[in-house]
Amino acid sequence: MAKELNVGLIGYGFMGRTHSNAYCKVNHFFDLPYKPVLKVICGLEDKEAKSFADQWGYESHTTDWKSVIADDNIDLVDICVPNNVHAEIAIAAAKAGKAIICEKPLALNGEQAKTMVDAVEKAGVANLVSFNYRRVPAVTLAKQLIDEGRLGRIFHYRANFLQDWTISTDVPQGGMATWRLDVKAAGSGVTGDLLAHCADTAMWHNGPIDTVCAMTETFVKERMHVETGKKEKVGIDDACTFMCRFDNGSLGNFESSRYARGHKALYTFEINGEKASIAWDLHDLHRLSYFDHADESIVRGWRSIHVTDGDMPYMDKWWVPGLQIGYEHTFVHQIADFLEGYAEGKPVSPTFKDALATQYLCDAVLKSAANQTWEKVQKP
Structure with a gap:
């Protein structure tokens, strides 16, 4: 039986929908060692976050991304927010030992992206950037x-x-x-x-x-x-x-x-x-x-x-x-x-380095x- 992998998704826009859809479907078609569990959705507006949680089946919702990082039950942090906040969230998630998926581009520029690479490599956490067309x-x-x-x-x-x-x-x-x-x-x-x-x-x-x-x-x-x-x-x-x-x-x-x-x-x-x-x-x-x-x-x-x-x-x-x-x-x-x-x-x-x-x-x-x-x- 597949082990559970608890997901905290940050961002409920277009990319939040594509990622949520993937989590819902993946084990129906692929025989995998893990099954994503939609634990928490985080977004700017409480009403919108709750609506998203209800529609996609997230167990809870929040407007505080730091609470997602601090939650010991979360295994994977998925970042689907504007580019200027990718780095802060990803670095915090890495320090907390979370696996990370981040939407593209990785950061605002190469200098900022390098700090994110350093963070995930130092922490030794799994990481992926969502260049989906591959x-x-x-x-x-x-x-x-x-x-x-x-x-x-x-x-x-x-x-x-x-x-x-x-x-x-x-x-x-x-x-x-x-x-x-x-x-x-x-x-x-x-x-x-x-x-x-x-x-x-x-x-x-x-x-x-x-x-x-x-x-x-x-x-x-x-x-x-x-x-x-x-x-x-x-x-x-x-x-x-x-x-x-x-x-x-x-x-x-x-x-x-x-x-x-x-x-x-x-x-x-x-x-x-x-x-x-x-x-x-x-x-x-x-x-x-x-x-x-x-x-x-x-x-x-x-x-x-x-x-x-x-x-x-x-x-x-x-x-x-x-x-x-x-x-x-x-x-x-x-x-x-x-x-x-x-x-x-x-x-x-x-990966982040790619x-x-x-x-x-x-x-x-x-x-x-x-x-x-x-x-x-x-x-x-």
Whole structure:
């Protein structure tokens, strides 16, 4: 019988829902040594926290995250709050000996992220950062194909993540709904929010990035701040484009924007190697496009692999071949992998240290854009 692992979730927004859903579902589909128990949900507003607890089945609720850390019954602290409070909560949880899952990006910047890495390593606690796209079965399959050498030497990696929800000048900054537009809460704009996903996946697939050259733009210079009721300067980047060189010599191009009219969440990547190429699109997330130059010329071309068979990553846990899964399942996979690693005392990627590499990359991108120079990416 699976042992119980008591969860304290801090934050009841969008990510709080995805994580809660994963805890509720994971043991129904994966045979695991641990079963998450939803002990306490913590949020800013008591009424909202109670409503969330009732809806998702948490045993209790609170507005004091420090009480979650101090509770000896809590084994795992899950951090789903704005970026500016990740560090304080995570460091306190580590000192208390709690396992930690933290939403991305890890922190406001690399310097702050490093203190979090130091804390979890000193405490020796299990830790994971929620870069969930790694666990889309098609994206995991791409990693498998690369590691098997099917692409050969990698020449190019290109990715983008496009949205359009901040085009209106009436969208405010700050507050619970739009904290991502407040530089004090978010640290950066699309670089830390969207490109961090692209960069994490890219470095997982293709190794570390050595140097970057970037440009950013803030299209709306002032927005009303929810907390002050006044128009204030916008400090985040609305769009970012950067090119880079990976340690293995391959070249990368990355673009992200919240001003790409018509795109709600267009995340794509394409990888070109000497033998083959692969491409993926979040809008068709259960498919992986694949081109193999070794195919006979008369049938050579891009093929669409429907990632639903039982011998493909994670898919043996779900339905019959031909029936795909979706976005929410990436979080289920994440929790399943974390619980397996927790039981075995083994780290599960991306760890805080893995996420520190992404944080250093984001720092280099923003520095490059500000200075209009090529910048070296610091290594963890």
